[in-house]
Amino acid sequence: MTPYLDIQNLTKSFGAQLLFEDLNLSIAAGQRIGLIAKNGTGKSTLLSIITGREGYDSGQIIARTDLRIGYLEQTPHFDPSDSVLDACFNHHGEAERVLRAKQVLTQLHIPDLTQPMGELSGGQQKRVALANVLITEPDLLILDEPTNHLDLQMTVWLEQYLSRGNRTLLMVTHDRFFLDRVCNVIVELDQRRLYTYRGNYRYYLEKREERIEAQRAEVARANNLYRRELEWMRRMPQARGHKSRYRQEAFYELQRVAKQRLEERALRLKSRNVYIGSKIFECQYVSKSWGDRVMLKDFYYNFARYEKMGIVGNNGTGKSTFIKLLLGQLTPDSGRFDIGDTVRFGYFSQEGLQFDESQKVIDVITDIADYVDMGGGKHLTASQLLQHFLFTPEQQHNYVYKLSGGERRKLYLCTVLMKNPNFLVLDEPTNDLDIQTLQILEEYLSDFPGCVIVVSHDRYFMDRVVDHLLVFHGEGRIDDFPGNYTQYREWSALRDESEPAREKPLKSQDERPDHRNVSPSPARRKATYKEKREYEQLSADIDRLEAERKEIEAALSSGTTDVDTITRLSKRLPQLIEELDEKSLRWLELSEYC
Numbered sequence: 314m315t316p317y318l319d320i321q322n323l324t325k326s327f328g329a330q331l332l333f334e335d336l337n338l339s340i341a342a343g344q345r346i347g348l349i350a351k352n353g354t355g356k357s358t359l360l361s362i363i364t365g366r367e368g369y370d371s372g373q374i375i376a377r378t379d380l381r382i383g384y385l386e387q388t389p390h391f392d393p394s395d396s397v398l399d400a401c402f403n404h405h406g407e408a409e410r411v412l413r414a415k416q417v418l419t420q421l422h423i424p425d426l427t428q429p430m431g432e433l434s435g436g437q438q439k440r441v442a443l444a445n446v447l448i449t450e451p452d453l454l455i456l457d458e459p460t461n462h463l464d465l466q467m468t469v470w471l472e473q474y475l476s477r478g479n480r481t482l483l484m485v486t487h488d489r490f491f492l493d494r495v496c497n498v499i500v501e502l503d504q505r506r507l508y509t510y511r512g513n514y515r516y517y518l519e520k521r522e523e524r525i526e527a528q529r530a531e532v533a534r535a536n537n538l539y540r541r542e543l544e545w546m547r548r549m550p551q552a553r554g555h556k557s558r559y560r561q562e563a564f565y566e567l568q569r570v571a572k573q574r575l576e577e578r579a580l581r582l583k584s585r586n587v588y589i590g591s592k593i594f595e596c597q598y599v600s601k602s603w604g605d606r607v608m609l610k611d612f613y614y615n616f617a618r619y620e621k622m623g624i625v626g627n628n629g630t631g632k633s634t635f636i637k638l639l640l641g642q643l644t645p646d647s648g649r650f651d652i653g654d655t656v657r658f659g660y661f662s663q664e665g666l667q668f669d670e671s672q673k674v675i676d677v678i679t680d681i682a683d684y685v686d687m688g689g690g691k692h693l694t695a696s697q698l699l700q701h702f703l704f705t706p707e708q709q710h711n712y713v714y715k716l717s718g719g720e721r722r723k724l725y726l727c728t729v730l731m732k733n734p735n736f737l738v739l740d741e742p743t744n745d746l747d748i749q750t751l752q753i754l755e756e757y758l759s760d761f762p763g764c765v766i767v768v769s770h771d772r773y774f775m776d777r778v779v780d781h782l783l784v785f786h787g788e789g790r791i792d793d794f795p796g797n798y799t800q801y802r803e804w805s806a807l808r809d810e811s812e813p814a815r816e817k818p819l820k821s822q823d824e825r826p827d828h829r830n831v832s833p834s835p836a837r838r839k840a841t842y843k844e845k846r847e848y849e850q851l852s853a854d855i856d857r858l859e860a861e862r863k864e865i866e867a868a869l870s871s872g873t874t875d876v877d878t879i880t881r882l883s884k885r886l887p888q889l890i891e892e893l894d895e896k897s898l899r900w901l902e903l904s905e906y907c
Contacts, residue, residue: 316341317380317453317481318363323372325358332358333505336372340453345475345482347492347514350502351703352719352747356485357387359502360455363483383451387458387718387745389442393431397423400430401445410448412876416869417444419883420470421463422628436462436628447474456484460491461744464627465770487748489514489773587762589735591618592653594639599648600789601634608634610789611648621758621765623775625798626785632768633663635785636740639766656764659734663741666725670714674704674724677713681731695731702727702753719745726754735763743771772798786894805897848903851896858893865889 317340324334332355340346350356361367363374364384376382391400401414418426421440430438439462446454454475460468468491475482475495486492492499492514499510499517508524510517596614600607608631616622624632637643639650640660668677678695685693699709702723716724722745729737737758743751755777758765769775775782775798782794782801794801865882868874874882 317377319373319375320363321373321375323359323362323374324370325355325362326370331505333502333507336502336507338500338507338509340481340483342452342481343479344498345480345496346484346498346500347496348483348485348500348502349492349517349748351749352723352745353708353717354502354505356502357457357717360384360457360483360485364455377452380453381449381451382453382455383446383449385443385446385454385456385459387461388435389438391430391438391441393429395430396427397430397433397441398426400441401448412874412879414444414448415876415879416874417447419869419879421467424883440467443471452481454480454482454484456482456486458486458745459484460486460488460770463770465625465772466627468770487743487746487751488771489748490771587733587735588655589618589763590653590655593618593620593656593736593764594650594652596639596650597648599638599645599650601631601638601643601646603634607789609638609645609791612789612791614783614793616764619762619764620781621779622767623779623782623798624766624768624785625770625775625782625801627787630785630787631789631791632785633740635783636660636738636766636768640738656736657732657734659729659732659737661726661729661737661739661742663744665722666728668713668721668724670712672713673710674713674716675699675709677724678727678731681728682733685731685733698727698731699724703750719747719750722746723750726750730757737761737763737765739766740768741770742767743769743774786891792898844903848900851900851903854896855893855900858889858896862886862889862893 319340320336320338323336323338325332336359348356348359358367362369364382366384397418398411398414401418402410415426418424418441421444423437423440423444430441433441443456443459446456459471463471468488472491472494482495484496494513496513497511499512499514501508501510501517501521508521510520512520593616595616596612598611598613599609600611601609606629624635626632634643638645639652640658641650672680675696678699681695683695685698687693696706696709700706704720704723704727708720713721713724726742726746742754746754751771751774755774758767758778765778767775767778779797781796782798784792784794784801786792794804796804865886868882869879869886
């Protein structure tokens with residue numbers, strides 16, 4: 314493979330804090346590398362160093378002559394007066410590249426190319442920055458959290474885009490499905506060292522476990538030897554002459570290995586002191602609109618005890634609006650939420666908490682409480698909670714201003730949990746959190762004895778946490794699906810098949826006002842002649858519409874379609890998807906009898 318970039322013995326520190334030392338990494342043409350590390354260990358710093366935006370203490374970065382690098386920062390910055398199109402091309406766009414930009418921006422749901430950047434949200438600006446990087450077609454793509462602020466449809470499109478051809482890529486992302494499907498090399502930054510795994514995320518998990526087991530064995534052997542050597546060093550001070558110097562040096566190396574900390578957790582937080590009554594909340598035919606945009610329309614739902622619900626849907630379909638209505642931050646146009654007396658909400662929002670920069674990390678938590686009552690006479694102190702979420706004792710006494718963006722999000726999560734709620738509402742909790750923290754949070758939520766609602770585009774996280782979904786389609790249309798995200802995708806795929814669906818079909822809110830109080834299904838009946846004909850026609854219609862959708866998606870991503878056609882196809886695509894959904898729902902209903 315053609316070498317693009319070679320990093321040799323790279324060392325970087327901030328004052329007394331050493332981020333990494335003597336790092337070595339080679340990037341070759343066609344490699345799609347995923348970089349994994351804990352928050353605060355230098356992932357974004359390493360990307361900034363490679364792109365020349367930040368200096369380093371020692372080492373070398375050797376790049377191929379004329380190598381073109383495209384860099385997506387975690388928080389991009391634009392001139393607020395620039396239009397979307399000008400921001401992509403710095404006012405010098407060639408006609409052919411402008412056409413490509415419009416195609417990519419359409420896929421990323423940025424429809425108005427003349428809108429000033431200052432009017433866009435932070436998430437929209439991140440998507441414009443992503444489009445900017447993609448359309449320049451650099452030799453090496455460097456992406457810092459590219460899936461943040463993308464909905465599921467955009468994420469799937471980006472997966473397919475990056476997987477095509479022989480693209481070379483180095484990226485940081487917490488999205489494990491994305492890592493698994495896009496990357497062919499995983500690089501882990503752990504304890505200031507880089508470990509390389511030549512495979513996807515699934516391969517990395519297997520090989521990392523083997524590495525950790527080998528390290529455990531090495532540490533165990535070193536501990537046994539260390540005890541014997543320590544006895545020798547204590548017993549024989551006279552042996553510390555010139556002849557024994559080699560043994561003393563070996564002892565100190567052995568001491569380093571024996572005291573090496575493997576950052577693997579053994580603790581699971583299982584609270585027995587979370588009580589929630591049988592009445593949680595009832596959403597009684599709630600409607601909410603923003604001007605002409607309908608978010609909810611006569612929506613009814615009765616939330617059950619211990620329920621773990623996921624909320625999915627494209628951006629702008631009403632997910633966050635629903636959450637804010639539930640929490641009383643917005644007022645419905647009609648209808649109401651009837652919430653049980655025992656419910657104590659813990660809300661983790663997209664916006665996050667504004668911290669006092671001069672406070673220490675531990676003080677942020679102890680300002681809320683000194684400990685959480687875990688039940689059974691057990692308590693969890695503020696320090697123990699922070700340590701559980703990978704804040705070391707040293708980091709707990711750091712000032713907030715020293716934290717990375719991901720560490721701030723993690724601290725914000727700890728402030729929510731420290732209040733000991735019995736109903737957690739998490740709105741995009743996975744953004745900016747490292748994979749290790751996500752694994753801890755998944756484990757915590759699995760053991761959590763209260764209720765949970767999660768709004769997230771992280772498919773892997775949703776599969777691990779939730780037991781059913783509310784699917785927001787927009788214009789007030791919401792479906793209740795009895796399963797996790799992967800099961801929902803499998804159900805969707807059944808639309809292409811002619812056999813009856815194995816998954817339990819979706820039921821609209823009108824058919825099922827209280828999904829926990831549904832009477833047993835009646836005995837299977839036979840389809841009427843009219844239903845059989847309708848079923849056959851629906852199968853043919855679905856095949857035709859699926860074929861049309863594939864043609865439209867191929868045209869939009871081809872790079873050769875003219876502007877007028879792009880505009881027409883972009884309007885047709887959401888209509889087509891809605892028509893497909895309606896016909897597929899009816900097809901599933903009939904498949905029970907046909």
